[in-house]
Amino acid sequence: MKEKVFRSNRIKTPTSDRILQIVIVLVITLFCVFCLLPFVVVITGAFERELNLKRFGYALYIREFSTSAFELILKDQQIPNSYKVTIFTTVVGTLLSMLFTITAAYPLSLKKVKYRNIVNFMIYFTMLFGGGLVPTYLLISQTLGLKDNIWVLIWPVMCSAWNIFLMRNFFSGVPKELSESAYIDGANDFTILFKIVLPVSVPGIATISLFYALGYWNQWYNAMLYINDYSKMPLQYLIMDLARSGDALREIAQYTGQSLNNMPGLSLKMATTLVTIGPIVLLYPFVQRYFTSGLTVGAVKG
Amino acid sequence: MTARTLPAKKNQTGIRGVIRELLMNKHLYLMMLPTVIWFVIFCYFPLYGITLAFKKYDFALGIAGSPFVGFENFKFLFAYDGIGRVFFNTIYLNVLFILSTTVISVVLAIMFSEIKNKTFKRVTQSIAILPHFVSWAVVSLVLQAFVGTTGLLNQAFKALGMSRVSFYNEPELWPWIFVVLRIWQGCGFGTVTYIAAITGFDTSMYEAARVDGATRFQQIRHITLPLLKPTIVILTIMSVGNIFRGDFGMIYAMVRDTAKLLPTTDVIDTFVYRALRQMNNLGMSTATSLFQSVVGCILVVSVNALAKKLDPDTALF
Numbered sequence: 001m002k003e004k005v006f007r008s009n010r011i012k013t014p015t016s017d018r019i020l021q022i023v024i025v026l027v028i029t030l031f032c033v034f035c036l037l038p039f040v041v042v043i044t045g046a047f048e049r050e051l052n053l054k055r056f057g058y059a060l061y062i063r064e065f066s067t068s069a070f071e072l073i074l075k076d077q078q079i080p081n082s083y084k085v086t087i088f089t090t091v092v093g094t095l096l097s098m099l100f101t102i103t104a105a106y107p108l109s110l111k112k113v114k115y116r117n118i119v120n121f122m123i124y125f126t127m128l129f130g131g132g133l134v135p136t137y138l139l140i141s142q143t144l145g146l147k148d149n150i151w152v153l154i155w156p157v158m159c160s161a162w163n164i165f166l167m168r169n170f171f172s173g174v175p176k177e178l179s180e181s182a183y184i185d186g187a188n189d190f191t192i193l194f195k196i197v198l199p200v201s202v203p204g205i206a207t208i209s210l211f212y213a214l215g216y217w218n219q220w221y222n223a224m225l226y227i228n229d230y231s232k233m234p235l236q237y238l239i240m241d242l243a244r245s246g247d248a249l250r251e252i253a254q255y256t257g258q259s260l261n262n263m264p265g266l267s268l269k270m271a272t273t274l275v276t277i278g279p280i281v282l283l284y285p286f287v288q289r290y291f292t293s294g295l296t297v298g299a300v301k302g
Numbered sequence: 303m304t305a306r307t308l309p310a311k312k313n314q315t316g317i318r319g320v321i322r323e324l325l326m327n328k329h330l331y332l333m334m335l336p337t338v339i340w341f342v343i344f345c346y347f348p349l350y351g352i353t354l355a356f357k358k359y360d361f362a363l364g365i366a367g368s369p370f371v372g373f374e375n376f377k378f379l380f381a382y383d384g385i386g387r388v389f390f391n392t393i394y395l396n397v398l399f400i401l402s403t404t405v406i407s408v409v410l411a412i413m414f415s416e417i418k419n420k421t422f423k424r425v426t427q428s429i430a431i432l433p434h435f436v437s438w439a440v441v442s443l444v445l446q447a448f449v450g451t452t453g454l455l456n457q458a459f460k461a462l463g464m465s466r467v468s469f470y471n472e473p474e475l476w477p478w479i480f481v482v483l484r485i486w487q488g489c490g491f492g493t494v495t496y497i498a499a500i501t502g503f504d505t506s507m508y509e510a511a512r513v514d515g516a517t518r519f520q521q522i523r524h525i526t527l528p529l530l531k532p533t534i535v536i537l538t539i540m541s542v543g544n545i546f547r548g549d550f551g552m553i554y555a556m557v558r559d560t561a562k563l564l565p566t567t568d569v570i571d572t573f574v575y576r577a578l579r580q581m582n583n584l585g586m587s588t589a590t591s592l593f594q595s596v597v598g599c600i601l602v603v604s605v606n607a608l609a610k611k612l613d614p615d616t617a618l619f
Contacts, residue, residue: 017518024413025422031410032429035490038444039432041454045447057452104337107330114323119334126345128599132591133574134584135351138365139344159340189329218437221551236439243443244558270447273440280435288428 042277045270046070053266069264069271077255078230078238079272085150086235090216093154097212098205100159105167106193109174127161141226152226153219153234160215163208170204171197207290217280235276242269355592359584375589382586384568392569395477395553396545399484404538406485407492412526414493415500416518427497430490438555441483445556449479473566476557480567483552499533500526536609543605546598548572570594 041058049064056063073079107113108120130136136156146152174197182192198205223237230251233241242249253263324331350365355375357368379385410430417423448454449469456466469475503526511521548569557563559580568576570590577587 014517020518021416021418024416028410028413028417028422028426028430031490032426035429035433035486038441038448038486041447042444057450057457058447058454059457060454100337100340103333107327107334110330113327113330115331119338122338123341126341128602129349129595130345130591131348131351132588132595134354134578134588134591135348135365136344137578138351138584139348142364143347156344159337159344164337189327189333193333214435218435218439220437220439220555236437239437239443240439240555243439243446243555269443273443277436277440281432284432284435285428288431 039277039281042270042273046267046274048267050264050267058266058270066264066267069267072252072256072258072264072268073271073275075256076252078233078252079235079275081231082233082235082238083275085153085232086217088150089153089219089234090213093158093216094209094213096154097158097160097163097216098209101164101167101208101212102193102198102205104159105164106171106197107189108164108168109171123161123164137225147226148229148232149226150232153216153222156222157215157219160212163211166211167204167208170201170208174200203290206287210287210290214280235272239272239276242272352588352592354585355589357585371585375585376593378583379586379589379593384565385573387565388568388570388573391566392548392571393545395480395548395569396541398477398481399549400538400541400545402481403484403488403492404534404541406489408496408530408534410489411493411496411500412522412530414497415526416522427490427493430493432490433487434491436487438551441487441552442555445479445483470560471562473563476563476567480552480556483556487552495537496530496533499530503529532613536613539605539609539612543602544598546570546594546601550575 037060040060044060044062045053045058046069047065047067048059048062049066050068052059052063104119104123108116110116131139140152140156141147146155178196178200179192182196187195218236219234220236220240223234224240227233227237249263249265249268252268253259256263354365354368356370356372357365358371358374359365360368363369414423414427417426446453450456451466451468453469455469459466467475469479507525508521511525516524548571550569550571553567553569554572554575557567559576571594574587574590574594577583577590581587
């Protein structure tokens, strides 16, 4: 009897619930349109004829299809070169970051390491208090002399306290029995970390690698401070420069032997943006679940 | 190996105890060493440069050789015309960001968790998170396509018969442009934590409410929201800890050094950057950073203490 009442209740949805569902679907759809709008403008702008952009401005549709901006990108040296810089810093940087993060996070996750809390605090303190812009700037540009050195895009941002703690929390979840049995077999800590702990921590490693990779890919701050040489300029800073209609455009005009006025500057901006965000958007569906899982772990355990 | 099998003496103190511990776990301490050195170089070494806040920096003499001037830099900073605006903007913009993104993230999270169609839910969620992965550099370029003189907004205004708005000459509009950008970039991403919390709620409560004839809206109002309250409170408190830190990445990328927009967009972090790059006043720049760090540090620590009191599991330390 009771069962029946329950079931009928479940099947019958009140009208207000159906209205609510419709409202929700509408609002969510609108929010998604809002999220996608800028991407649409980038795509249409990149493939629009320059003349129309100059005359009417950017639009949500393509008036006349043109690939001249992409032809210019291929002819030009600056953008492919910046692409190389960005790929180099992303790949090498992420590998180094992960090496440093894993080797710091693993000992910090072990209770038997008596002085781990000293290191924990030492790393945590940097999240609270820092030297600020000027002391860091002087250290990097003068003491270390890293100005216009491509490594300035990697070294100063190589370790993130937040990511180290996130990795530590992942390692804390690895069952102790795995490493203990290896100890009895006489394995040392390096072997245990790389042969036993890492293979079972793949989700954590994937998440944090993605965080780092995205950080390197999207970085422009250090390039702005320390890089003046166009041959070492990463894509993101080139974009900053293009947005300012600054020297990058002139540089590209020089490379391709075009006059600045004849250059498809407006569509070139969007085409460059497209090739910059392209890899992220294409890879995104495959890596998204790692991001969300990583974020939840971080939120729960801090 | 032999050291490990021996039972460690707990109360062994002094240098012998330290050496014993270091030797016992030598591989593990060795493992941490490169990262520790990195933190010493890139995070601790610059702390020495803070002395510049009390010095008049001379390029030729370096940090160590520059003469002490006491609190001159701070006096100069607080006497600087418009410094009040800088502090106000930092806090005001952060309050706007916290309020708008929290409210919208919570509403979106509840809506996402109410959607019945799984495919629609998955696709829309992915789309909502996507903007988070785009850099502010790219956003600044795309923003021009919207708010530029012939941008999409002005095209729309023209179509509606309204007059053109020169966004880059209207400082009052920028806090709201920032809010829109923050919503675009952060709200979808912000829902993740809230959705995770909602998924963890006990479903039996909803069952009971349904049996009693409660509509979905009533269930949201009387079950979901009250249960979500602690999460909202904790996350909000945490972001209040960072209220004295300006979002340099977004703000500088959007307005650069546009003098006209500074009254409403200049925050501590952009001011520090300008003091270094334009005014070339390294002493004042460092003094501002130091002031910000000290206040920020006090805020974060107290906010954490508060969060710990409310919910022992969520505090950072």
